[in-house]
Amino acid sequence: MEFFEYRNVVIEDPNSPESEAYRKLELNIRMSSIDKPVQVVQSTSATPQDGKTTTAINLAAVYAEKGKKVIILDFDLRRPKIQRAFHKSNDVGFYDFVVDDKDYHDLIVKDESGIDLLLTGHHLSYPHIVLQSQKVINMINELRKEYDYIVVDTPPVLTVTDALIVSKYVDGVIYVAAYNQTKKDDAKMGLDQLIENGANIIGGVLANIDVRKAQGVYGYYYYSSEQEKNK
Template sequence: MLIVKDNPKSPISEAYRTLRTNIQFSSFDNNLDTILVTSSGPSEGKSVTASNLAVAMSEIGKKVLIIDCDLRKPSIHKKFNVSNNKGLSNLLIGQSEFDEVVQKYTENLYVLTSGTVPPNPSEMLESNKMKSFLEEAESKFDFVLIDTPPVIAVADAQILSTMVKGVLLVIASGEAEIAGVKKAKELLDQVKANIIGVVLNKENINSGKKYGYYHYYYGRDKSKKKEELKNSNIGEAIS
């Protein structure tokens, strides 16, 4: 799941770094230090994208916090293989302090899992306590990345999009329905979310020549290229 960490020289890892660079250039005039990552529907790769982007940002010395705001079907703790006994929900109800629930993953990367699944996720995320917490986190970290449920499924992503500087919409190539993607954009537009870009996920590397050219350009011989294509999870690449 964390290919930027586990296979840093892969084309997919380079794609995440390109995404990181694009965000940095996008924020040249406006400081995009809080970014929400969502999708139109389930299983499009939003959590994987958010997690790898967090790792990529931390690589350049930025202090990064990734928050699992999917309080219904959390998964960030699985990506980073950390405990989810306590997290965001426990913080918001005053059961725990930030220092008690945040987990340091690397020198620059911190993980805040979802915590106990609450009965009222939308209300909890819309609370003044959540707004205050994000403002505080923004002052302590260079980047805050927020993983949310899909836009169409529930209102959580819409609610949180009003509290952040930018939104990334992840779309699974060949899986996402065009009508669903358009609907997701409409819902985000309704709350005046700042959609800074779209990530095309699950693009098949064998469907075009550009990835093969990447391998060739950087000096990989044909036999090694075939072996890499065979063994790596290239189908999960970001385009």
């Protein structure tokens, strides 16, 4: 059982170096896509507990802080975490939209932070089939009309195929690796799979840097996809 704490430092500690790093992440995403704005952003990683969910919730918090209308979609259907990050019940959600044909508007949770949430609800069989269905793609297209930004949290790339499927219909992918935790070979393998799948990787985040031990280094470091190509 996981007991990992998902901190939204942008909300809890807005003046911290970590919060400022997330604001720089949002700025870098925006500046790297001036000609073709990124509206639907996917957060994923190579392996579990690399920081993808923490990145997703804090990026969404930056959008909300700027007065943008933002929603987080929990598409980590096998091991959902967004409800834990926001301390919400996960009784209803994406499952009810897919299985019971509920209107997704009725399933959206309004958080006091200003961030909307579409949680997973009950366990879904065959998530990889559901995520590539036209029903889900149509929902994303409708949400594009209703929200300024959509942040999608997906499973790690090396665990299941779900993240690769979602990467086909989002605007850009943020790839997260944990400092001194993610194995280099795993990080490279996951990145290679995304690239081979045609994902638009707009950048990466190096997570879990201890700012008390690393002077001048924020808790999350953004690097562009161009930097990665030149390595």
